[in-house]
Amino acid sequence: MFGKVRLSPSSYDTAWVAMVPSRGSLKEPLFPESVDWIMQNQHPNGSWGLSPSHPLLVKDSLSSTLACLLALQKWKVGEQLVQKGLDFIGSNQLYVNDKHQPSIGFDIVFPGMVSKAIELGLNLPLDNALVDIMLSNAEQKVKSFRDKSRIAYVAEAFGEAHSWKEVMTHQRSNGSLFNSPATTAASLIHLHDDKSVEYLRSLLNLQGKSDALSEFVDEENFFSTVGMQYTNTSTILELYKAAQIRIFQSEPILEKIHDWTRSFLNNELLTRAIYDERLRNEVEYALDFSIHNVDRFENRRSIDLYNADNFAMFKTSHRYDIPAFVFGAGVPVSIMGSFLHWRWKILTNAKPYTAKNFGYLRSIDTNVHLLLIRAFNDIPLLTSHIACITRWLKDTRMDQLGLDLHAFYSSYFVVASVHFSPELWDARNAWSKLAVIGTILDDMFDIDGPREELLNIIEMVEKWDEYSSVGYNSERNQIVFSALYDTINNDLAPKAFAHQGRCVKQHLINLNLAMIKCMLKEVDWWTEKLSPGIDEYLFNGTATIGCGIYSSVHFFLGTELAEDVLSSEEYANLYYYIGRVARPLNDYRSDERESVERKLNLCSLLVNQSNGSLAEEDARDEVRNIIESNRREVLRMMLQTHGSLVPKAVKESVWKLSKLCHYYYRRGDEFRTPESGKDDIKKIFYEPINLPQHPSKCF
Known part of the structure; x- marks a missing residue:
């Protein structure tokens, strides 16, 4: 429904990737950039994860934080970060057995990481009775699994006490295990596999510099590559915005993209080729302000320009199954009707979970951040x-x-x-x-x-x-x-x-x-x-x-x-x-x-x-x-x-x-x-x- 979605980095997955040792030296990480990322992305409260203040994401923060601590402890770096992370785990340990916290695999993976932490000498501030209960419950749950693939999916919890060759039978054609960076990385800690390494490198390379846009370096090449039928003013506007992010003194690819997209958009305005008034206003704003923008001003303007009536109906209406927590109590999980009706329901019923941190919205697609427009009403x-x-x-x-x-x-x-x-x-x-x-x-x-x-x-x-x-x-x-x-x-x-x-x-x-x-x-x-x-x-x-x-x-x-x-x-x-x-x-x-x-x-x-x-x-x-x-x-x-x-x-x-x-x-x-x-x-x-x-x- 939202087109191509770019997921935010996962602290949990990144931590497991960071723990993979180099083939040349077991004392050095194979992916040092992942270790650097961990050291740069701890939250002020000592946690890692998507949103430490979200009431439904505390278990996610606990597992992400413990995974990051394992990585830092393994390579003996970030001593102060480790202590802050331990403090976070200690102050939130009551959530470990909270059944209202949705987290698939937590009951197995978290106890497994606790065992790993003890092996690495991490002094976890957890109640001993709580640890015993966790380990016992995890063991019973694993015994209840009849499908071995379910065990393989959370294989990172088991360490050496697992048949990694058997886990590798679930490897997919792209080199991953279940398309999970964490499980794939855990397998590499115990059993080297070139395809798995290539899979993880491909994920890290998604963060490469401007060469990835080289095929769009000029207007003619852009349209011949993408195809006229798949491009529009909105696409070129986003390409123009992307070309603003230049960090080196010489960025010829981005500079050329910036020049031709700016010229194209100016011509669209001069020839009155943009019929949608809101899109025209957005283009005018982008060309006028260019780098002269402030996130909060720009996000408010995006909200004002958003048009709930601008929708396209397919041959027939469809049923959209949407997670219940998106809407809150009293709103149907499934909504019948047109896409317009679905949009309206989101706009009028979504709860502003991140209202206290509107800066988080900058990484969200415009359609999605409309869920949280009440965050402005402070x-x-x-x-x-x-x-x-x-x-x-x-x-x-x-x-x-x-x-x-x-x-x-x-x-x-x-x-x-x-x-x-x-x-x-x-x-x-x-x-x-x-x-x-x-x-x-x-x-x-x-x-x-x-x-x-x-x-x-x-x-x-x-x-x-x-x-x-x-x-x-x-x-x-x-x-x-x-x-x-x-x-x-x-x-x-x-x-x-x-x-x-x-x-x-x-x-x-x-x-x-x-x-x-x-x-x-x-x-x-x-x-x-x-x-x-x-x-x-x-x-x-x-x-x-x-x-x-x-x-x-x-x-x-x-x-x-x-x-x-x-x-x-x-x-x-x-x-x-x-x-x-x-x-x-x-x-x-x-x-x-x-x-x-x-x-x-x-x-x-x-x-x-x-x-x-x-x-x-x-x-x-x-x-x-x-x-x-x-x-x-x-x-x-x-x-x-x-x-x-x-x-x-x-x-x-x-x-x-x-x-x-x-x-x-x-x-x-x-x-x-x-x-x-x-x-x-x-x-x-x-x-x-x-x-x-x-x-x-x-x-």
Whole structure:
């Protein structure tokens, strides 16, 4: 019904694949990329699996988590991840015997993995009586099987105590056992088979790079390969979107695909060849925004563009058997009638199981994510957060300093567009408050702040708890520093301690101190008419544009950040590249205004330092190249798994910041004057989504 479906990676299957040893050395994994994947995909609560918070998927999370722990323990890596995983299993062990948890094979496979864990020296936090009951029940259940293929299907539970040659009699033509990566991988642990290896490699190769699209490199080849009768505007639109994902400095295949699909779609609009209004709007949006999109904005727009009345009827209606849990209590499992009626039932009766984590919807087909459109209706929660920040502005007297309300709302919407889940309030709180303080400081340094005031602020931040030995030299400084001091000491630092299990107050102080010092350096460049080098200018601009204080949200994402991660070259590079996206974007869009004001700007610096060899428009082209080059580096680092120290949640956060910067600077400085983004902000934060009414032409 949904066409070709791409399944999400399975933690359980990946773990078993990760346990297969190399033929050359039993001490090394045959598929090290699977081990890397495990180390990058642990949930904040210590589990692995599809959805650890889903009430029906706890057993799935338990089996996936234990399998991943076996893999990590086998190769003696990820000690901290192992401990977090053990804690998750211990806190959820009561679900092991829960008969309401649907999980085929769990009663056999999980006890088998428990036995394997004991052999590997894993100290499982399970009650001894519970373990004894599990093992006894598993043994009785296996004895009750009359069909040997049922035993072979869960063969990974038995280890050495099994006839693997007999299991291999069930091997299929593609090299797999029951099309199960886990069972196939388990057989390879005990009995090598080239066809089985090839099967697993073929699955891993599905994640290859852009060469897989080489047959679509030009328009003529695309239509001759796919066939005109199987293609339409929607297909080419998706190909155009896929071509946006470029991570290397040279991606000729994707670049050519991007060029011809963009040209094709533009021509479809010009010739009015797209008759469906919603599809036409979607194409216009994709061409207009290109990479200037934000997931939550784009998903809301997809929901608005979805047309429940756009359906095709076959020769006769069909019966669709749909799992009962999709619909919830009181809704028939089987629905007779047209496909339209089936769609309507999904839209009106589906329960938003992932409403607390709408980001999960990004990986789901548009038709399916309509099941969960109620996840957007968290507007009262977000508006209450805005009210809290507004009260903070008044309590700290920051509202008396002439703060532009556009800047305040933009600051909140920036982080709320990315970290919008209810449980991420602390992340939104941290960014919103520090961004407001940073905006006021930027105005002081940028517009009318006497140098004495700026030096006074820096000295107080350096002294911090001993700031009274310095004293305020103006009422404005008293308001700003007091707000910063109280916010970090009494709000952000205690909350960060709860998330991280250690004090990170000095990190928060240092982020703000670095930003202020860089602001002062820009003042010196301007007043003394100095021309810094390009690298120095961009390094300094990374802090003044706010990338540094944005990193404060990482302490509140539910992922622990060890000191060696924060001081690592990888973490530094992540912000090196994002700074070279954000600052040039700002300069590119404000070049004309800043030229009039005679402020430093990357475009003017490039022209001045070229000794007349670079025209202004050429300089703007060079800035665009800098932006695109560093955008690709951010994406590459976000996707990197091998040898990565930085948690996945942190890298994804920085990548989303890159997308936000492209969105807010797509036509001008939307942080200051959010004119063209007002409609998106209104839709995302103020307009609830109404479920559709029952269609009139169901049958």
